[in-house]
Amino acid sequence: MKFYGKGLPKCKPEELTGKLIVIEGADGSGRSTQIRLLTDWLESSGHATINVGLKRSNLVSTELEQAMQGNTLSPITLSLFYATDFADQLENNIIPALKAGFIVLADRYIYTLMARDNVRGGDPEWLKNIYSAIALIPDAVFYLNVSPRFLIERNFQKQTNLDYWESGMDIRLSRDIFDSFIKFQRKIKNEFSKMQKEYDFAVINGNRSPRAIFMDLQKKIENVLEKKSYAK
């Protein structure tokens, strides 16, 4: 494996024999369902698999969650909090698992974090420099592309209210949370399409049934595991 940039101090990427597979997509795009199906499939085929995702680090997940409940988290602080969370999982979960030959299924990766920061008006180079120095290049990135309208529907199947941050309410796109959600998600989608080429995402049509999406992913991941090109 390789890092995007210089890499973490003292980490030898050539020792990482596992596979890092990233599923990206908005809230309600069906990521967690797919990760569950994929984990079942991979484990039943005999591949040791771990799941990682945003805001799950031992170091700061609770504190970040608490900070997000208040109304005082500014954008640079938010991005750095997430970067700390990411780095902690990278060093303590992702890299050790890859060293042991595991398949790491990442429920989102640095791309969501960069997309959000850009939409919030951050300096794109700044966060890119933070992550490219420390992040490993995944073996595959699948982006579940779902229309914002469809996302709304799915979100309401999960819970009865829209999330403040996923609706971008902090950047005042609209005083109406529904409008704000649609606007924010469109902007995020736009960021993803800008990143697609640079980071070599395979775009997956997420406006389909979970089963259809799963079969699509399964085929592509089989290719990754056989080291073929997964693209399109």
Added chain:
Amino acid sequence: MVNITRHNTPGRLIAVEGLDGSGKSTQIYLLKRWLEVENYKVSFTEWNSSFLVKNATKKGKKRQLLTPTTFSLIHCTDFADRYERQIWPLLRAGYIVLADRYIFTAFARDVVRGCDPEWVKNNYSFATLPDIIFYFKIDPEIAVNRILDGRPKLKYHEAGMDLNLSSDPYESFRIFQGKIYEAYDKMANDFDFTIIDATLLVDKQQQIVRQLLREQIDLPAFKIKK
């Protein structure tokens, strides 16, 4: 190469840097008292004190969960919180902001811990350069002795124990402070540190600091209007 630029606000930012035991906190406290009593618009901020982030940092340090990378990022997060909500708005409002340690503390510590200097610099590049950086320069031997004379219980990271410099915390602290001293020395030119001899008497140093402040900042412009 990332460039850190200086703000263009009506405020003024004064940072103090120096080794533990250099006496910089005493000096900035006296500076603050003077400006307060003389009715200047002044505010004070100190390293590692953001309400939002402090608990995470404390936990990370206590349970020794931190690596050089997360140590660097968590301090940067702490700083960002104070910067975005406190330092920057105060500068915009035309305050004199006194910072007890600033980004140079992070540069020194993180680089000594093995982080890439350009990476650390990039991460803090949202912050403005101060108008004056007072560096309280002191021989690390003297500074370390000032701290160790009281035989304090040194914290793990404070002593630099995570760097495996020595299994004895006091010895580790000595070596660690020596390395921080070298890192400050390297930065002194690049960032135009104003060097104060921290072995002088406390009141002599304060006289020098106040004199420099008067020369470099148009203090009357910062008087609170009555």
